[in-house]
Amino acid sequence: MNVEEIIKTSKKMPLESRTLIHMTLVNNKLNELTNNALKPFDVSLQQFNVLRILRGQHGKPANLSTLNDRMVTKMSNTTRLVDKLLAKDYVVRNVCPSNRRKVEILITEKGSNALSEMDKALAEAENDIVKNFNKEELEQLNTLLDKF
């Protein structure tokens, strides 16, 4: 990836600015690739992540606030995100009997099966994304990212 070429500039940027632009460019690319991998399944990356969180609950229902806590990209509107999954019958939503303010969200078998397929597609995309990195470089990158 050549930063200057992508944004068509010949100017020398301060290293600080260049780094931030670089981060944005990479992230755009990653988003595009992961969203493309999920496109055949008609779910967004956010929806996919919610499904994964629900699977990680192993049958224990999750309510909206815990879902939101565990999401990579926190949303202001998890209700409507779950609505989308509900419409696809990937999850069920019930009022929590012990505390009727809460809702209990569970992944369905249909959701689990679909998720397994998505997993494969996403794992493939992920491997492709990091194909130029070796283990050491990935660790180095993680260490550097921690400085943000």
Add this chain to the structure above:
Amino acid sequence: MNVEEIIKTSKKMPLESRTLIHMTLVNNKLNELTNNALKPFDVSLQQFNVLRILRGQHGKPANLSTLNDRMVTKMSNTTRLVDKLLAKDYVVRNVCPSNRRKVEILITEKGSNALSEMDKALAEAENDIVKNFNKEELEQLNTLLDKF
């Protein structure tokens, strides 16, 4: 930044997945910080970038497609982005006399002045964002990012 803590998971993730989640988390943070820095000026990061591109033209007008080429995050709708800047009198837009399909967009003096103020706010935010990095580490990060 502790990835596991932020998404409240105790599970050990594969390094590849962890890296991508890490990238997303950092990028969310960077977006938040830069958008916050621009909030007092009532412009989005996208609008700010368009203004910077226009300034870089040094009086030479830019049309929509060149704007789009040079944007860090390519938008499908630069027309409406420019509309927002137009409404604030930060730019002017005219039909190109030599080729009436094109438009010529220029930054106004009001836009330039506002941009100078935004620059300060953003430079401050940028410095704060990279404050834990030294020059060598920034270079290392840029090298690693190129592998994506």
Add this chain to the structure above:
DNA sequence: GACATACATTTGTATATACAAATATTGTTT
């Protein structure tokens, strides 16, 4: 010059997201 094609931008529409206010339920105080 009529016709098809390519180009640059605009518009329409659907979906996504941010933010604030509204609703419903529970817990606490007096």
Add this chain to the structure above:
DNA sequence: AAACAATATTTGTATATACAAATGTATGTC
């Protein structure tokens, strides 16, 4: 128990973005 505050979610509204179709203009070919 009435009043108030706290919690969890939902709804309303404004804005952002993606994608496709429509519009207007220019260019090349017969």
